[in-house]
Amino acid sequence: MKGPVPLQDSMASDTEPSNTIKLLHLLFLSTSWGMQVWVTFVAGFVMSRHLPRHTFSSIQSQLFPYYFHISSTCAFLNLTLFAMSHPSERLGEEHTAQIIIFLTCIAACVLNSAWLGRVTAEAAAELQRLESGHGPGGEPGSSESRRRLRAAHPGYRQLARRFALHHGLSSLCNLLCMACNGLSLHRLAAQLAAL
Template sequence: MEGPVSSQDTMPTNTEPSNTIKLLHLVFLSTSWGMQVWVTFVAGFVMGSRLPRHTFGFIQGELFPYYFHIGSACAFLNLTLFAMCHPSELLTEEQTTQIIIFFVCVAASVLNTQWFGPVTSDIMVDLHLVERSHGLGQEVGLVATKSRRELRATNPSYRQLSQQFTLYHALSSLCNLCCVACNGLSLYYLASRLSAL
């Protein structure tokens, strides 16, 4: 006859994840962070300073949907893998913080993928149409030229588009930087647990 089941038998355990789970977690986290650092701090600045503005905008408009979707998928998978290996009943304060960081990264990624990124790209296309009709857009660099400043001053619809673009681009950039910071903190959390390289 079996005795009563003890509470210890039914409590979840914080088991060591398999090497496959650890590898997947590292691959998703490092892929996301590496991609974000490259796009944010290298590719954007190099292309922005070397290509005609409209060419730069076109390239970003084509690449960013992939960039945002890959980042969102990696963020979601990182959260899922970490949560699977750390039952909520056994979470330490540090692990709870890590879950929150992954959740913030997922939220910021999804906002960029579903809202800020597409809206920014759509407004950019409208801006480029107006600029092309005035012979603008082939200048190299992102600094506003005298011609574009004059167009903003004389064309109310262009001015409104410029203001909308600035707002949504700033929100998209903020979400992107939030993800970079979250993934950097997650990498620090993992590195602090490494016993050897």
């Protein structure tokens, strides 16, 4: 005769997420990760090397709001699904760490979506307007004409610095989101019994 099932074992089976929840969680996480890898490491590099700078900048200004909003939505939905299947009274250290990872990802995505992406696009548009009157911007990659314009116009130099700062912060937030999603994928992969 078997004894009673330990309370801890019965609680674990009670909180096991359904296959639908698992599928949605994996779908949102992989969508966000795949999109981030593609936009950051493939599309960005290819476009920056083969398109005129102003064309590249225009495409980014139209593409990035969607990119940031989709990343934010996926991060929020991942946190929501994870929280639904892990009640707070039963959270362990690993689960708490995962929630912190999701919250960090959401914060970085929302910062990009609500502020950094917009101010970076605005600074790029101002640079583009100034460059249009002085020649640079129609060529791919870096340009000697932009260096001359920077040396001749202090306003351009200041605007270029502002753009570089906001673009750098936006890129840092993007990399932070990628790191968070990478950690989440690592956690999921560690729990797979088989492929």
